[in-house]
Amino acid sequence: MKQESQKMNAGPSCRFCSTTLTTQMVNLGMSPLCESFLTAGQLNHMEPFYPLNVHICSNCFLAQLEEYVKPEEIFTEYAYFSSYSESWLQHSKDYTSSMVERFKLDARHQVIELASNDGYLLQYFVEKKIPVLGIEPAKNVAHVAIEKGIPTITEFFGEQLACELADQGRQADLLLGNNVLAQVPNINDFVKGMKIILKPKGVITMEFPHLMRLIEGNQFDTIYHEHFSYFSFLTVEKIFAEHEITLFDVEQLATHGGSLRVYGRHLEDTSKPMTERAVALKQQEIDAGYDQLATYSHFSEKVKETKQKLLRILIDVKRQGQRIAGYGAPGKGNTLLNYCGIGTDFLDYIVDRNPYKHGRFTPGTHIEIFPPDKIEQDRPDFVLVLPWNLKDEILRQLHFVRSWGGQFILPIPEPEIVA
Numbered sequence: 001m002k003q004e005s006q007k008m009n010a011g012p013s014c015r016f017c018s019t020t021l022t023t024q025m026v027n028l029g030m031s032p033l034c035e036s037f038l039t040a041g042q043l044n045h046m047e048p049f050y051p052l053n054v055h056i057c058s059n060c061f062l063a064q065l066e067e068y069v070k071p072e073e074i075f076t077e078y079a080y081f082s083s084y085s086e087s088w089l090q091h092s093k094d095y096t097s098s099m100v101e102r103f104k105l106d107a108r109h110q111v112i113e114l115a116s117n118d119g120y121l122l123q124y125f126v127e128k129k130i131p132v133l134g135i136e137p138a139k140n141v142a143h144v145a146i147e148k149g150i151p152t153i154t155e156f157f158g159e160q161l162a163c164e165l166a167d168q169g170r171q172a173d174l175l176l177g178n179n180v181l182a183q184v185p186n187i188n189d190f191v192k193g194m195k196i197i198l199k200p201k202g203v204i205t206m207e208f209p210h211l212m213r214l215i216e217g218n219q220f221d222t223i224y225h226e227h228f229s230y231f232s233f234l235t236v237e238k239i240f241a242e243h244e245i246t247l248f249d250v251e252q253l254a255t256h257g258g259s260l261r262v263y264g265r266h267l268e269d270t271s272k273p274m275t276e277r278a279v280a281l282k283q284q285e286i287d288a289g290y291d292q293l294a295t296y297s298h299f300s301e302k303v304k305e306t307k308q309k310l311l312r313i314l315i316d317v318k319r320q321g322q323r324i325a326g327y328g329a330p331g332k333g334n335t336l337l338n339y340c341g342i343g344t345d346f347l348d349y350i351v352d353r354n355p356y357k358h359g360r361f362t363p364g365t366h367i368e369i370f371p372p373d374k375i376e377q378d379r380p381d382f383v384l385v386l387p388w389n390l391k392d393e394i395l396r397q398l399h400f401v402r403s404w405g406g407q408f409i410l411p412i413p414e415p416e417i418v419a
């Protein structure tokens, strides 16, 4: 009893190394879950808000949110369907070709994807006749995958499921997970499971937003409750090493504002030596101070400044009597809207390509979401681009906005107007 109360007084502890967390990286206040879009009938109901307070561990430098909400509450019915982004599909197709070529994958091999969503990626391996297995806890998206003919298990991944699969002789030659590592509250259990499910000469690839890019690029909107952890290469290497997985290679990608794709293998598998670019990136992070607390705690001021700049632009535009619509309702958009306090006083509506969101409202800010063609009918003066990481694709798709003199507002990295 006494021990328990002492533990509670000590405050939250690091989900990887258990060190007590005493340093704040950034506090974005209270926010609703960013994927809980509301129906019209829910607008008058009470809505849960949770803290978005990012801690940085002084021992391993894992940036993290406390587990305010259980993954079961977030990921069992999920609004995010990967197949609605063209550039993400292309990214996945390119990834597939590159893995098949580099690791000589064919019909004798097994690919397993953790958090396989609606099968958007595994479909490209299926096209190449390579056996696949998806693991996806969100039943509604997993169902879409299964209908497409992608074998999918609808469970959360960890040591227990890994043991069950390994007992059935189902292990991976290629084990991949894109944007899932950040979403795992019990990271040690998850990585331990990966060790179990990987064949002796198998390869792991994981993609996740790079913490260095998040901080340098001021991407505070990629912080939301679904993302429990934010990784540098230095920290992720420590986490895998703890579970006897060696990260032998890393690529820096442009996706999600700047991601890392790390390549892992068993510690015992010496057939894959550490690449020069992996060594170089570690050095680059050390040179930039990612092994020091001060680098992280400075971030907070920059975030406040961005909020002020964006609001100044929006207020100026509204004072001139002009109309603003939002483009895209990604999860990150909701962090931005809630933290900055942008509701229907600034945005008349938002459009999004995902039919799941049409007729629904953004959590917290209650802005209605329509199909994209509303922009063409309504001709707003400004379009605020919320998925700014896809701005090239979106500005191309929306080139017609310029025909009536419409302009774009980009919120991140620096709030700006693009004519």
Ligand SMILES: [Zn+2]
Binding pocket: 014, 015, 016, 017, 018, 019, 057, 058, 059, 060, 061, 062
């Ligand atoms: Zn730690």
